[in-house]
Amino acid sequence: MAMAGRFRSSVPRLAKALMSDSLSTQRSTVERALLCPNFTDSQVQSRNFASAPAPKEPKIKVPVAMFGGSGNYASALYIAAAKAKTLDKVESELLDLVAASEKSPTFSQFMKDLAVPADTRVKAITEICDQAKFSEVTKNFLVVLADNGRLRHVDTIAKRFSDLTMAHRGEVKAVVTTVIPLPAEEEKELKSTLQEILGKGKTVKLEQKIDPSILGGIVVEFGQKVFDMSIKTRAKQMERFLRDPINFDA
Numbered sequence: 001m002a003m004a005g006r007f008r009s010s011v012p013r014l015a016k017a018l019m020s021d022s023l024s025t026q027r028s029t030v031e032r033a034l035l036c037p038n039f040t041d042s043q044v045q046s047r048n049f050a051s052a053p054a055p056k057e058p059k060i061k062v063p064v065a066m067f068g069g070s071g072n073y074a075s076a077l078y079i080a081a082a083k084a085k086t087l088d089k090v091e092s093e094l095l096d097l098v099a100a101s102e103k104s105p106t107f108s109q110f111m112k113d114l115a116v117p118a119d120t121r122v123k124a125i126t127e128i129c130d131q132a133k134f135s136e137v138t139k140n141f142l143v144v145l146a147d148n149g150r151l152r153h154v155d156t157i158a159k160r161f162s163d164l165t166m167a168h169r170g171e172v173k174a175v176v177t178t179v180i181p182l183p184a185e186e187e188k189e190l191k192s193t194l195q196e197i198l199g200k201g202k203t204v205k206l207e208q209k210i211d212p213s214i215l216g217g218i219v220v221e222f223g224q225k226v227f228d229m230s231i232k233t234r235a236k237q238m239e240r241f242l243r244d245p246i247n248f249d250a
Contacts, residue, residue, distance in 0.1 A: 062164055178211075
């Protein structure tokens with residue numbers, strides 16, 4: 001628990017490091033931030049030969065509290081991207097990278113293989129970012145992951161980052177699971193109903209999932225709630241009802 005607290009306290013320094021123009025400086029700074037949580041910003045600046053005091057930056061807060069390693073990395077990236085005003089671009093670039101790894105088994109294996117030396121990972125990911133013309137924030141972040149052997153978690157981090165950007169935009173994700181894709185008219189009606197529940201100031205973002213195992217009906221995961229109207233669940237409920245002993249005296 002104490003270690004988790006130290007990691008969370010290092011998030012602002014990690015975010016600051018991600019925005020550094022110098023990758024070598026950024027890498028050493030991040031290592032200090034993660035491994036030495038009490039290492040102060042003034043010490044970092046003096047080690048990096050920054051004699052003049054840094055201009056005061058607006059304080060950025062994450063819209064949703066994130067926990068765990070992936071949540072902390074996503075929070076640090078959010079702070080860096082928000083300061084650089086590149087939230088949407090960074091989100092798009094991360095999702096593009098995840099999509100590329102899903103399509104390429106070789107690339108996916110490279111990101112998961114911890115036997116690959118750190119310098120090799122850093123060099124490869126730097127070249128990939130340069131070719132893809134990724135922003136400096138995304139590039140620096142992926143270098144941090146490569147250097148620390150965390151590339152294998154990039155898909156989870158990307159999801160957590162998307163959760164933060166959605167919260168920033170006032171979007172609420174609703175996951176709709178059906179056996180076949182919802183017809184356009186039914187999707188529109190469902191979205192309208194959920195929007196009424198949310199009220200003004202929030203926007204529903206519908207995500208459809210296909211799962212034949214539910215047999216039919218629909219399952220809606222909305223915020224912290226789950227509306228399960230699937231045939232599978234109804235069948236289980238009916239089975240339990242039929243198995244319960246009947247009290248004829250009632």
